[in-house]
Amino acid sequence: MTATLSSETMAIVKSTAPALQKYGLEITSRMYERLFVDPEMKALFDQAAQKSGEQPKRLAGAILAFAQNVDKLSVLRPAIESMAARHVETHIKPEHYPAVAAALLPAIRDVLGEAATDEVLAAWGEAYGFLADILIKREATLYAEEAEAAEDYAKV
Numbered sequence: 001m002t003a004t005l006s007s008e009t010m011a012i013v014k015s016t017a018p019a020l021q022k023y024g025l026e027i028t029s030r031m032y033e034r035l036f037v038d039p040e041m042k043a044l045f046d047q048a049a050q051k052s053g054e055q056p057k058r059l060a061g062a063i064l065a066f067a068q069n070v071d072k073l074s075v076l077r078p079a080i081e082s083m084a085a086r087h088v089e090t091h092i093k094p095e096h097y098p099a100v101a102a103a104l105l106p107a108i109r110d111v112l113g114e115a116a117t118d119e120v121l122a123a124w125g126e127a128y129g130f131l132a133d134i135l136i137k138r139e140a141t142l143y144a145e146e147a148e149a150a151e152d153y154a155k156v
């Protein structure tokens with residue numbers, strides 16, 4: 001997993017922010033279409049009782065905020081905290097992350113077409129891995145805290 005992003009990658013990701021602002025919702029809607037071809041992935045969202053139409057908007061917002069603030073992650077802390085908490089509530093695990101990358105990157109190409117050059121997609125692939133790594137680590141801590149609390153409860 002990526003420990004840091006190079007300044008080139010950050011510059012490319014930031015340069016895509018205007019396109020994401022314009023087409024973010026289209027990209028995330030397309031991403032879900034691709035992701036939900038896999039019934040196992042779809043079930044994760046069905047179980048979460050997906051709020052009608054809200055989830056693509058939230059994901060688009062999160063991706064845009066990430067593109068805009070990729071060089072100042074402290075701005076993203078509250079958003080990361082909220083995503084990690086929701087992921088733990090909905091039992092998202094590290095092994096689920098690659099499927100989302102495999103749906104998101106082609107969705108970017110589907111919607112942006114030629115503008116999504118190989119360079120842009122490679123930068124986004126790296127950036128996704130970076131954000132996924134942050135979320136996975138935070139979620140691991142939350143799962144561990146949950147398990148610890150359950151153990152304490154069992155002792156009572």
Ligand code: HEM
Pocket residue numbers: 041044045048049050051055058059062063082083086087090092096097098099100128131132135
């Ligand atoms: C870097 C990758 C990811 C980002 C940026 C992201 C972003 C988000 C955001 C912004 C929310 C809404 C949080 C809130 O309610 O405050 C969310 C919820 C959720 N995410 Fe993710 N996510 C990522 C990866 C994943 C993966 C890998 C899965 C599983 C395949 C997943 C499944 C879910 C589910 C089931 C919810 C709850 C939906 C609901 O509220 O009904 N996410 N995610």
